[in-house]
Structures are given as structure tokens and as C-alpha cells.
Amino acid sequence: MKLVPFVKYTSCGNNFVIVDETEHSQLSEADMSRFAFQATNTSFGVGCDNLLVIQRCTPEVLTSIAEDRGYWPVLPNADQADYLFRMFEPDGEEALCCGNGLLCVAGHLLNRHGISAASILTEVPLAQPKVIQIGAQSDPFGGWVNLGHPRRTPNELALGGQEIPYSQTIDLYSQISIQFRAGDLRNVSGSPELQMKAHLVFTGEPHLVIFPDTDFSIPELADYIFSPSESWPVKDRRESFGTWLVEHIGQYLNHHYQAQFPAGINVNLARRQSDGVIENRCFERGINRETLACGTGALAVAYVYRHFNQSNSGNIDILPHRCRWHDDQARIRIHLNDAGWSLSSHPVMLFDGVYRLLADQPVGDPMMAISMSDDGVIT
Structure with missing residues (x-):
């Protein structure tokens, strides 16, 4: 049995369990993948979106990852970053990057270690991981992550598309077809098919960006997707239809377009509210x-928007639609400077605890549940 100390953070409705391995290494590579289920599971675990692991960027750590995971043809340079950002999905697979997760890590480094800025290696599973800068302060937008400059999606994550002539970073998919059952769209259209165009950009994760008001063959569906929840009763058919629509589009793309997106694809549906303010809903592949919100998706939306619109605003505020059902002040601020595109928001620590990870216990076994000790520490 291993006792695994952790801390739980939230940013714009995204919740993360963070295991800090910067001073003491407790989890093997196999443990990280195994613990991901318990970290994310609400019935037999802690409950969160992803497990995050922070490690020192040292030759020893990189060598251990290379031996167990086989990610890199050449070992990355350990001198290029202070830390490693590792993110694991519920099934134990390692993801690439996460804006809100990085914001939470920045808050944790400040709160636990007094570190206000650091370099961190992300996109670890790719052949060439990326170094970015993160930091935190105490003001309302004190957490920040500079993700650098968006770029064209790597070939191992996306095929096809049609490069936009004026951009080396965005691919245009001009003829995406989403099929529905007969009658699914009867309130807005007699057709069981939705045609749309989408713009693909890589911001640490591959993101399709779609503006339904202009990119849908049935633009009336945009009003269902972006209906403000406070305007409708909880069980209102219009709100539930909009949520179902987002889920159907995301799942259809990930199931029927595997030839184009073999590793899956994140889907962002966005609507401009005013100059420099855009609402977003994000379907995540992992x-x-x-x-509820997505930091790399927010950046993708802001980046595509800037390519097609002249904006007088120095910042772009992305309003995470689902998160704002619960927190109407939630937003992710995007800022462009010479060093790249930065995200800022306000991560919040929820609690810390210790998890009893049983050796060689099968994933999902209820014996791996957590309990609360008398002093309030989760064990």
C-alpha cells in the first residue's frame, strides 16, 4: 500500500487532483496511470477531470519516462525547463496539455513552494515536448500561462484538411457532415444532416473551432447552443436540446472522422458577444x-477569431458557457504579447488529502475508495 499525498484545485469549473513529485518520488509510471482512475472517479475515488503530476525536469526523470513510455526518439534536454507537466485521463492514458490544469499547477507552486514563475515542459507524449512559462500572483487574474504561439496540428494528430493560404498554423475543413436521426432537428429543419466548416489549430491540444452562426448550414441551431441557462427552467427542452446537440456533434466527429483525427479531436463551438468577448462550449476528446471550460480551447477560439476579425481589444475574454451556469463571472482572459499567447484566470485550492493506493489493485476496485480522517484529511 502507498500513501499518496495530493491537493485538489479548480479553475473555471475544471477540477484537478495534483500529485507533487518535485521533492519526493512516490509514484511509478504504472502507478500514475493506475491512480488516474481513482483520482477522477466520483464513486470509488476523489473525483476530478484529470490527474496532474508535477516532476522536476532532470535527466533521471526523463530517462525513467523514456524507458517506461517510449515517447521520444531522442531524450529531451533536461536543462530546458524547471518542471514537467504530466496529465492523465481517467483511462490512464497521458494527455498533452491543459490550460486550466497549468493554471492550477502555477497556483500550487506559489502556495506550496513560494515559486511565482517557472518554466515547465508540456506535451510530454509528443516526440518533441514544448517548454512554456507559468506563474501566479495574488490578484484576481493572478494565475497565468504563456502557451507560446499556436501552430499547425502535428500529423500524428490530424490528417487531411486544407491549409488556409494566409496562415501556416490553421487548417480549414470546409465540408464536415454531421448526421442525425429522422426528426432530431424537426423544430428547426427538415434535413437530417448538418453541414459545417471548422478551423483546426494546435494550442497544446488539437482543437476544431466552429462559429455556428456563420459556419453551420443551419445557423438557427446556434441559438439553442448558446441559450442562457438562467432564461430557461432547469428541465426546459431548449436547454437540454442545446446540450445534447454539443454532445452529439463532438461524439459524431470523434467516431466518424477517425481517419482525419486518429487520436481524437476537441471541438469548440463559439459565439462572439462583443468586441473582445466570445462565448465557448468545448467537447473534450479525452x-x-x-x-465546463477548456484553457487550450479558449486560446484556439481567440486565435482563430483574431485571424478573421479586426479587434480593437488588447485582451480577448472567453466566457465558458457551461461553467457560467454555476459561476456567472467565470472567464478566461487571453492576451497576446511578444512572447506568445497567455491565459489568465484565478485557480482555487479546494482541499488536500492522502490516498491509500493499494499495490496491484485492479482499476475500479471499490477497495480503493477514500475516507475522511478525524482531522479532516482525506485518506
Whole structure:
């Protein structure tokens, strides 16, 4: 049995269990993948979106990852970053990057170690991981992550598309077809098919960006997707239809377009509210459902928007639609400077605890559940 100390953070409705391995290494590579289920599971675990692991960027750590995971043809340079950002999905697979997760890590480094800025290696599973800068302060937008400059999606994550002539970073998919059952769209259209165009950009994760008001063959569906929840009763058919629509589009793309997106694809549906303010709903490939917010998706939306619109705003505020059902002030601020595109928000620590990870216990076994000790520490 291993006792695994952790801390739980949230940013814009995204919740993360963070295991800090910067001073003491307790989890093997196999443990990280195994613990991901318990970290994310609400019935037999802690409950969160992803497990995050922070490690020192040292030759020893990189060598251990290379031996167990086989990610890299050449070992990355350990001198290029202070830390490693590792993110694991519920099934134990390692993901690439996460804006809100990085914001939470920045908050944790400040709160636990007094570190206000650091370099961190992300996109660890790719052949060439990326170094970015993160930091935190105490003001309302004190957490920040500079993700650098968006770029064209790597070939191992996306095929096909049609490069936009004026951009080396965005691919245009101009003829995406989403099929529905007969009658699914009867309130807005007699057709069982939705045609749309989408723009693909890589911001640490591959993201399709779609503006339904202009990119849908049935633009009326945009009003269902972006109906404000406070305007409708909880069980209102219009709100539930909009949520179902987002889920159907995301799942259809991930199931029927595997030839184009062999590793899955994140789908962002966005609507401009005013100059420099855009609303967004994001379907995440790793969890196969809509998430309350997405930092790399927010950046993708802002980046595509800037390519097609002249904006007078120095910042772009992305309003995470689902998160704002619960927190109407939630937003992710995007800022462009010479060093790249930065995200800022306000991560919040929820609690810390210790998990009893039983050796060689099968994933999902209820014996791996947590309990609360008398002093309030989760064990």
C-alpha cells in the first residue's frame, strides 16, 4: 500500500487532483496511470477531470519516462525547463496539455513552494515536448500561462484538411457532415444532416473551432447552443436540446472522422458577444463529453477569431458557457504579447488529502475508495 499525498484545485469549473513529485518520488509510471482512475472517479475515488503530476525536469526523470513510455526518439534536454507537466485521463492514458490544469499547477507552486514563475515542459507524449512559462500572483487574474504561439496540428494528430493560404498554423475543413436521426432537428429543419466548416489549430491540444452562426448550414441551431441557462427552467427542452446537440456533434466527429483525427479531436463551438468577448462550449476528446471550460480551447477560439476579425481589444475574454451556469463571472482572459499567447484566470485550492493506493489493485476496485480522517484529511 502507498500513501499518496495530493491537493485538489479548480479553475473555471475544471477540477484537478495534483500529485507533487518535485521533492519526493512516490509514484511509478504504472502507478500514475493506475491512480488516474481513482483520482477522477466520483464513486470509488476523489473525483476530478484529470490527474496532474508535477516532476522536476532532470535527466533521471526523463530517462525513467523514456524507458517506461517510449515517447521520444531522442531524450529531451533536461536543462530546458524547471518542471514537467504530466496529465492523465481517467483511462490512464497521458494527455498533452491543459490550460486550466497549468493554471492550477502555477497556483500550487506559489502556495506550496513560494515559486511565482517557472518554466515547465508540456506535451510530454509528443516526440518533441514544448517548454512554456507559468506563474501566479495574488490578484484576481493572478494565475497565468504563456502557451507560446499556436501552430499547425502535428500529423500524428490530424490528417487531411486544407491549409488556409494566409496562415501556416490553421487548417480549414470546409465540408464536415454531421448526421442525425429522422426528426432530431424537426423544430428547426427538415434535413437530417448538418453541414459545417471548422478551423483546426494546435494550442497544446488539437482543437476544431466552429462559429455556428456563420459556419453551420443551419445557423438557427446556434441559438439553442448558446441559450442562457438562467432564461430557461432547469428541465426546459431548449436547454437540454442545446446540450445534447454539443454532445452529439463532438461524439459524431470523434467516431466518424477517425481517419482525419486518429487520436481524437476537441471541438469548440463559439459565439462572439462583443468586441473582445466570445462565448465557448468545448467537447473534450479525452473524456468524450463536454467540459465546463477548456484553457487550450479558449486560446484556439481567440486565435482563430483574431485571424478573421479586426479587434480593437488588447485582451480577448472567453466566457465558458457551461461553467457560467454555476459561476456567472467565470472567464478566461487571453492576451497576446511578444512572447506568445497567455491565459489568465484565478485557480482555487479546494482541499488536500492522502490516498491509500493499494499495490496491484485492479482499476475500479471499490477497495480503493477514500475516507475522511478525524482531522479532516482525506485518506
